[in-house]
Amino acid sequence: MAKVFTSDLTFEQVFKEYFNPLVNFVNSNIGNWEDSREIVQNTFMKIWEVKDRLDIDTSLKSYLYQATRNGMIDFIRASKRSRTMVDDLKHGASEYDEDPEVLDSMMIRQEIIRAMDTLKPKNREIFRLNKIEGLTHKEIAAHLDISVRSVEDNVKRATENVKEILTKSDVFIN
Amino acid sequence: MNEHKLNNELNNLKQFKEFDVENEWAHFLDRVDVTKQIESNTQTQDSSKSFPAKLVRLPRYFAALAAGLLILIISTIAFLNVQKEEPTIVQETPNLIKQLETPKELTPPPVVEEQEQEHDEVQEQTQAKEEIAAISPVKADYKRMRADEMFTFEDGSTITAIAETIIKLPDSFEEASDRLINFSSGSAVFDVAENPEKPFKVLTNNAGISVLGTSFRLIKDGFNNTLKTLTGEVKFYSIADESISTIVSQGQEFTFDGKEMVNTKKDIEVKIPEEPAPVIEKPEEPAPVVEKPEEPAHVVEKPDMSKYDLKSLHNSWSTFYGDFVKFKLKDIEKDVLNASFEIPAAYVTTGPGENVTKALEILKQEFEVDVEKLDDCDHCYKINSIKAKN
Numbered sequence: 001m002a003k004v005f006t007s008d009l010t011f012e013q014v015f016k017e018y019f020n021p022l023v024n025f026v027n028s029n030i031g032n033w034e035d036s037r038e039i040v041q042n043t044f045m046k047i048w049e050v051k052d053r054l055d056i057d058t059s060l061k062s063y064l065y066q067a068t069r070n071g072m073i074d075f076i077r078a079s080k081r082s083r084t085m086v087d088d089l090k091h092g093a094s095e096y097d098e099d100p101e102v103l104d105s106m107m108i109r110q111e112i113i114r115a116m117d118t119l120k121p122k123n124r125e126i127f128r129l130n131k132i133e134g135l136t137h138k139e140i141a142a143h144l145d146i147s148v149r150s151v152e153d154n155v156k157r158a159t160e161n162v163k164e165i166l167t168k169s170d171v172f173i174n
Numbered sequence: 175m176n177e178h179k180l181n182n183e184l185n186n187l188k189q190f191k192e193f194d195v196e197n198e199w200a201h202f203l204d205r206v207d208v209t210k211q212i213e214s215n216t217q218t219q220d221s222s223k224s225f226p227a228k229l230v231r232l233p234r235y236f237a238a239l240a241a242g243l244l245i246l247i248i249s250t251i252a253f254l255n256v257q258k259e260e261p262t263i264v265q266e267t268p269n270l271i272k273q274l275e276t277p278k279e280l281t282p283p284p285v286v287e288e289q290e291q292e293h294d295e296v297q298e299q300t301q302a303k304e305e306i307a308a309i310s311p312v313k314a315d316y317k318r319m320r321a322d323e324m325f326t327f328e329d330g331s332t333i334t335a336i337a338e339t340i341i342k343l344p345d346s347f348e349e350a351s352d353r354l355i356n357f358s359s360g361s362a363v364f365d366v367a368e369n370p371e372k373p374f375k376v377l378t379n380n381a382g383i384s385v386l387g388t389s390f391r392l393i394k395d396g397f398n399n400t401l402k403t404l405t406g407e408v409k410f411y412s413i414a415d416e417s418i419s420t421i422v423s424q425g426q427e428f429t430f431d432g433k434e435m436v437n438t439k440k441d442i443e444v445k446i447p448e449e450p451a452p453v454i455e456k457p458e459e460p461a462p463v464v465e466k467p468e469e470p471a472h473v474v475e476k477p478d479m480s481k482y483d484l485k486s487l488h489n490s491w492s493t494f495y496g497d498f499v500k501f502k503l504k505d506i507e508k509d510v511l512n513a514s515f516e517i518p519a520a521y522v523t524t525g526p527g528e529n530v531t532k533a534l535e536i537l538k539q540e541f542e543v544d545v546e547k548l549d550d551c552d553h554c555y556k557i558n559s560i561k562a563k564n
Binding site for chain 2: 002012015016019020024025027028033037041044045048104106108109110112113131132133134159162163166
């Protein structure tokens with residue numbers, strides 16, 4: 001039986017790689033960041049307890065997705081939340097089990113945030129204000145006291161750079 | 175590469191929240207340590223007479239024996255060097271304190287003072303180590319309390335876990351000078367029996383709570399400690415720097431993140447100063463809580479919303495704590511959470527976003543609310559004004 005966690009892929013690496021995408025995935029379902037953090041922490045605790053004898057027949061990403069999703073349903077039950085919400089999650093199980101697309105989306109978003117670190121400071125700030133803070137080009141121009149054209153150019157350039165970095169990233173290969 | 179997918183995620187980026195994974199990993203390791211400790215303690219208790227347990231203890235015996243022999247040899251050499259003319263000085267020195275005490279009778283006064291200081295330092299260091307051991311969550315005998323589990327002490331004080339809680343509970347408070355509890359993580363309500371001679375203390379890894387007799391709720395999550403006083407007053411302080419402390423009065427809630435102590439209900443503006451608050455008009459009337467003594471304090475509490483200018487109810491901030499649901503109110507303009515209130519969970523049985531809508535309905539039953547629905551969010555509202563109904 002091959003070990004999931006090895007010296008090439010440690011538990012710590014997996015935790016740090018998947019923590020934020022999983023928390024964002026949970027939050028998209030339950031709408032509470034603190035509870036989402038707790039659910040993902042608990043999921044990793046459970047995996048930690050069996051990590052030496054862990055044998056999975058899917059990809060690690062699918063396994064983490066499914067384990068977190070189960071933890072989320074347990075949490076909702078324990079929190080006496082609505083039956084409807086639990087039923088909704090169960091209903092969605094089959095379509096997510098084979099292809100954890102939601103987690104893919106969260107991982108892509110994480111990669112975009114990471115790629116932003118490589119941008120030039122001004123470029124990065126304009127990109128952040130536009131894509132994360134949700135400001136319009138006009139609002140950014142007023143805020144930074146620059147022209148709208150300059151904002152457009154910066155957003156376009158930053159987007160191209162981020163796309164280029166992500167093309168090289170393995171986030172799309174998995 | 176899937177260009178369409180990337181463009182889609184670029185447009186949804188503002189919904190992504192990034193936590194500091196280094197902090198999260200450190201928090202995770204803390205939890206693993208505490209869990210290991212619990213398992214280790216359970217195993218030791220269950221198999222205290224088994225052969226493997228003895229094997230585990232053997233290195234400790236050897237270490238203790240070696241330390242004792244080392245002290246004996248060092249003290250013997252020291253005495254022989256200082257008092258060679260008095261062979262009778264060579265005697266048994268069973269422990270470190272005896273070793274330090276013995277030469278002060280045989281050496282000149284200045285040396286005695288130095289050794290006394292040294293002795294004091296040793297005692298201080300030992301005391302400090304004991305205090306650290308008391309504070310450290312990893313070294314103590316922790317137990318896991320499941321949600322709704324209750325523990326009653328001999329003095330009548332109780333601890334009720336709201337969510338799963340990891341905590342150190344002493345067998346007895348009789349011999350101790352205070353009633354000390356170590357709280358590692360979770361959420362629990364403490365109802366403390368009054369005893370002016372023995373303060374009741376709760377220590378987390380970075381915060382302390384000290385009371386004589388009262389009730390309060392403590393939530394420990396990572397570095398954050400959230401304390402709400404249900405009755406009486408509670409001293410809430412930083413273990414690292416006791417100058418960071420505050421008295422949390424009944425109904426108040428403070429959060430300490432290891433650096434700052436924040437009153438989560440303090441930053442709210444008074445919206446309607448021209449209208450006297452109803453409670454001021456009838457100060458002599460008994461509080462409604464007295465009429466329903468059988469209900470737990472956190473359930474009967476009602477927010478005095480008439481004092482507040484609440485900017486919005488945000489759909490991301492409702493949290494269940496067993497019998498009640500806590501809503502955090504977000505000031506959209508400042509982008510900060512600056513108030514919270516609780517309603518009984520029985521009223522809230524829908525999904526998290528719908529809970530906010532339901533909460534707003536409850537608010538409207540008791541208060542005059544001028545509310546504006548936000549276009550970009552299904553269950554977000556901006557509250558322009560709110561005041562008590564006549």
